[in-house]
Amino acid sequence: MGDVVTVVTVDAFGAWLRQFAATIHDNAAMLTDLDSAIGDADHGSNMDRGMKAVVAALDATEFETADALFKKVGMTLVSTVGGASGPLYGTFFLRLGSSLQGADEISAPELGAALRAGVQGIVARGKAEVGDKTMVDALMPALDAYDAAVGEGVATALGAAAKAAAEGRDSTTPLVARKGRASYLGERSAGHQDPGATSTTMLLESAAAALS
Amino acid sequence: MGDVVTVVTVDAFGAWLRQFAATIHDNAAMLTDLDSAIGDADHGSNMDRGMKAVVAALDATEFETADALFKKVGMTLVSTVGGASGPLYGTFFLRLGSSLQGADEISAPELGAALRAGVQGIVARGKAEVGDKTMVDALMPALDAYDAAVGEGVATALGAAAKAAAEGRDSTTPLVARKGRASYLGERSAGHQDPGATSTTMLLESAAAALS
Amino acid sequence: MKKLINAPADVVQEALLGFEAAHSDRVRIDHDNKVIYRKDAPKQGKVGLISGGGSGHEPMHGGFVGMGMLDAACAGEVFTSPVPDQMMAATKEVDGGAGVLHIVKNYTGDVMNFEMAAEMAAADSGIEVLSVVTDDDVAVQDSLYTAGRRGVGVTVLLEKIVGAAAEQGRSLNDVADLAKRVNDLGRSMGMALTSCTVPAAGKPTFELGENEMELGIGIHGEPGRKRLPLASAKEIASMLVDPIVGDLPYGQGDSVIAFVNGMGGTPLLELYVMYNEVAQLLEKAGITVARSLVGSYITSLEMAGCSVTLLKADDELVSLWDAPVNTPGLRWGA
Amino acid sequence: MKKLINAPADVVQEALLGFEAAHSDRVRIDHDNKVIYRKDAPKQGKVGLISGGGSGHEPMHGGFVGMGMLDAACAGEVFTSPVPDQMMAATKEVDGGAGVLHIVKNYTGDVMNFEMAAEMAAADSGIEVLSVVTDDDVAVQDSLYTAGRRGVGVTVLLEKIVGAAAEQGRSLNDVADLAKRVNDLGRSMGMALTSCTVPAAGKPTFELGENEMELGIGIHGEPGRKRLPLASAKEIASMLVDPIVGDLPYGQGDSVIAFVNGMGGTPLLELYVMYNEVAQLLEKAGITVARSLVGSYITSLEMAGCSVTLLKADDELVSLWDAPVNTPGLRWGA
Ligand SMILES: Nc1ncnc2c1ncn2[C@@H]1O[C@H](COP(=O)(O)OP(=O)(O)O)[C@@H](O)[C@H]1O
Ligand SMILES: Nc1ncnc2c1ncn2[C@@H]1O[C@H](COP(=O)(O)OP(=O)(O)O)[C@@H](O)[C@H]1O
Ligand SMILES: [Mg+2]
Ligand SMILES: [Mg+2]
Ligand SMILES: [Mg+2]
Numbered sequence A, B: 001m002g003d004v005v006t007v008v009t010v011d012a013f014g015a016w017l018r019q020f021a022a023t024i025h026d027n028a029a030m031l032t033d034l035d036s037a038i039g040d041a042d043h044g045s046n047m048d049r050g051m052k053a054v055v056a057a058l059d060a061t062e063f064e065t066a067d068a069l070f071k072k073v074g075m076t077l078v079s080t081v082g083g084a085s086g087p088l089y090g091t092f093f094l095r096l097g098s099s100l101q102g103a104d105e106i107s108a109p110e111l112g113a114a115l116r117a118g119v120q121g122i123v124a125r126g127k128a129e130v131g132d133k134t135m136v137d138a139l140m141p142a143l144d145a146y147d148a149a150v151g152e153g154v155a156t157a158l159g160a161a162a163k164a165a166a167e168g169r170d171s172t173t174p175l176v177a178r179k180g181r182a183s184y185l186g187e188r189s190a191g192h193q194d195p196g197a198t199s200t201t202m203l204l205e206s207a208a209a210a211l212s
Numbered sequence C, D: 001m002k003k004l005i006n007a008p009a010d011v012v013q014e015a016l017l018g019f020e021a022a023h024s025d026r027v028r029i030d031h032d033n034k035v036i037y038r039k040d041a042p043k044q045g046k047v048g049l050i051s052g053g054g055s056g057h058e059p060m061h062g063g064f065v066g067m068g069m070l071d072a073a074c075a076g077e078v079f080t081s082p083v084p085d086q087m088m089a090a091t092k093e094v095d096g097g098a099g100v101l102h103i104v105k106n107y108t109g110d111v112m113n114f115e116m117a118a119e120m121a122a123a124d125s126g127i128e129v130l131s132v133v134t135d136d137d138v139a140v141q142d143s144l145y146t147a148g149r150r151g152v153g154v155t156v157l158l159e160k161i162v163g164a165a166a167e168q169g170r171s172l173n174d175v176a177d178l179a180k181r182v183n184d185l186g187r188s189m190g191m192a193l194t195s196c197t198v199p200a201a202g203k204p205t206f207e208l209g210e211n212e213m214e215l216g217i218g219i220h221g222e223p224g225r226k227r228l229p230l231a232s233a234k235e236i237a238s239m240l241v242d243p244i245v246g247d248l249p250y251g252q253g254d255s256v257i258a259f260v261n262g263m264g265g266t267p268l269l270e271l272y273v274m275y276n277e278v279a280q281l282l283e284k285a286g287i288t289v290a291r292s293l294v295g296s297y298i299t300s301l302e303m304a305g306c307s308v309t310l311l312k313a314d315d316e317l318v319s320l321w322d323a324p325v326n327t328p329g330l331r332w333g334a
């Protein structure tokens, strides 16, 4: 058994983002396929373009604080992704950064609070509720699962969050979309997994893998 | 054995044209297919539109002389077909008419001379020679075969003409086109039967069938 | 994928280079920000008009930059809304002291990115920015709980009409009110005979059988509300016009600007066949066509299909429609 | 067959009805003869300009009827040249006492039908008729023993330029000489990514694999000179520009009107990508682009693909190009 990880460093966050970027790149075609069915066939290329820019930013700068790191990530995504996912992912990271302001080693509860702030940013921007068939369907349950396991350390809490996100992602399949582009399909949106919920699940899975 | 037909009446010419119209109609798709390979996919519909108009003209008027009949047919084709085949078929019938001016019962040699005048009209208008992969490749040998058999009466002469036309039509397949739309294909025109030679063969086959 | 392109990732950038080469008499381009500017922007004292959206809808929006229409258009990746940095840059560049109007099509991505840009512009520069969101697509049910209707064909007519008003020197509030009025008076509906292929995706967004069509599509190659058996131009015209006319509603005695739009892969010959049907339906309904527009102006890459837009038009709107315009995509009187 | 049409046999007639409904401010149509007239034809003292050809090439020719361009366009069936009766009727109708010029694309059918019309007009009415035959397609080898080169993209540029000259009141001989000069100075070449479907035929004229293209096509959906593996926009631009430049030839210091034309199913986005490549090739060759035209102006139904036309242009030609024109298909300065 590994150690219980209790604090996360800026470097570890960098590793998380690189891992997420790699996962997105490997799954870009799959994400775009999901978006073809109920959207406009660009979610994979949008996220891939954005995360490539994030990796370039990581390569170019040494970040001293989590705050500075996540603000840069958020701004980079806002500036390069576009579409719905650009402002949503961008806001998530900007809020994550604000929430971690000042801290350099982040505890499990601090990380939990930061993730919640990030997701609240997404909700404030996109006004989606659980059940609307969006990334919020993966993110909300993930927050709750994280909080329930927060006492067991970052690794366990993120593992629980990733598992809950995956379940939330799967739960989008039967839903009729009420937000985003899929809502234009009405009843025809049912039976397809939401691309944004799929990529946010990867975000949490990358975190669980990189921050343990 | 039937009688040797030695004279042709205006009514018989009408029957020829109706038979040709029916054959064209039944083979319109095939003619258009041939024109798809080396042209612009309209020879069948062009000829069908024209011959329908000819039949309508035949239905509307009682023609006293072959002259009047063929002039009307020629003008109708010129006015309704368009493309290359409109002026060519139109000229053919206009010249046929002029050549038969005054006559009401037409002998085998008179018909042969008229057909030759018609084909000369096509050559004058289109400037194609035998071997250019056009309707002229079917028509020229047909005239010669007709003349060779003219002593045996109209039916036999037309039968020989139709047979020669079919051979001429088949001879177009290996040729590289030098006239008409197929010439734009250069070497790629070889290996395809010419649509105009195919429809003119039907013209002579209809004549052989209707005028016997 | 059969397209006249080089690498899929370079399509937008290269198309902008080509656009600039072809139209440098009327536009200039900031290639870093992918913004097309009217050559003489900013016009002092004139409200600046900015629009933008994903690429793949050409001539919209870049083709509508010029005298009497837009001051700037921000080009996103194919079918992906542009990012706030682009609208920010454009807002600063076109402001001639009279404020800037953002013309935004109602898609979640477009709305959020323009919103962020407006927030940033307000914080950053103090330029007065108002926004109008177009949402004219009757294929989508409007509701407080959903993303609402899409912005489609009316956007083209709005950019022309509002562009003329801005050119006359009207105030930002006036121009924004007019824009909302135009949006409220317009309705659209579209259909597709084929899907289209996003260059980066490399294959058609959806598959459609040889005897099928999609009704109620948008402009991003997405499937529509319903898949139906292929129908005649006459039937399709009814399927598009009836829901539009019933929605606003339009009726006996109304006067409209009628717009039959091609989706990108449909030739003009067919659009005129469609317009013939649409004109007959309107005549039967007692609706007068004051002006018409037939052509491919708001497209979905190479999708085959069409949309119909009707805009209820009083004398003011018609005279603004008739005012001179000089853009690569729409030009008259100049 | 996926098309926005009713019965295939009615396509041309219905499209003309739609065209008339959309453009009755500028044109009128003789539906019996399928001739589109400039609304104010005949113009006394002006040479009458007539063109025509098969339908399926829209906006050519009907879309080019109006002030500064054609006086009449005769519409044939799809891809089938019109018949002499149409040109006869048009010739009589547009003659304003200064004679009539027939603008004919070099296809056997078009040439023969226009020839018959000119013969009939001479015999019948004594109207002075001259003809110019366009034959600018370098894909086809010119020879005394063949049908010669096809008339393609130059026809559009010629109708604009010669239309401006006629509008200035030049004589029939002058206008005809100018037309011949324009034809002699222009060259074109085209390619297709897909075939097209003639409505009456109901299926694609030729089959093309997913990784193939046709080089050296005309505008009637016919296959080209060569079938090649799919290539990039950059490579395709060279395949089109090099034979054109080598043929006339065009060289260092020459000034041209450059025209990148879509075949009907290719969206504007791709045409701008192509124009970017073409502009770069011309720059490398030291050829200056005096004016450009990018869009689908001479089409082959819904075929995807493009053609490039270059016209060597001196000051006179450029100023005639710039002169006002007001047609449904091309409009500026009016
Ligand atoms: N209002 C919203 N709130 C939260 N998430 C949303 C909202 N609208 C869309 N999304 C998410 O964005 C995803 C689509 O992203 P993307 O394809 O990149 O953008 P676009 O829809 O603009 O093409 C959807 O799958 C969904 O999860
Ligand atoms: N110059 C010519 N002389 C004789 N026949 C010709 C000539 N040009 C074309 N044709 C004939 O016309 C036929 C094509 O007719 P059609 O398809 O109706 O006209 P188009 O080529 O104008 O579409 C060819 O198959 C050929 O036989
Ligand atoms: Mg998307
Ligand atoms: Mg043909
Ligand atoms: Mg998108």
Ligand SMILES: [Mg+2]
Pocket (backbone or CB within 6 Å): B040, B042, B083, B084, D054, D079, D080, D081, D109
């Ligand atoms: Mg033809």
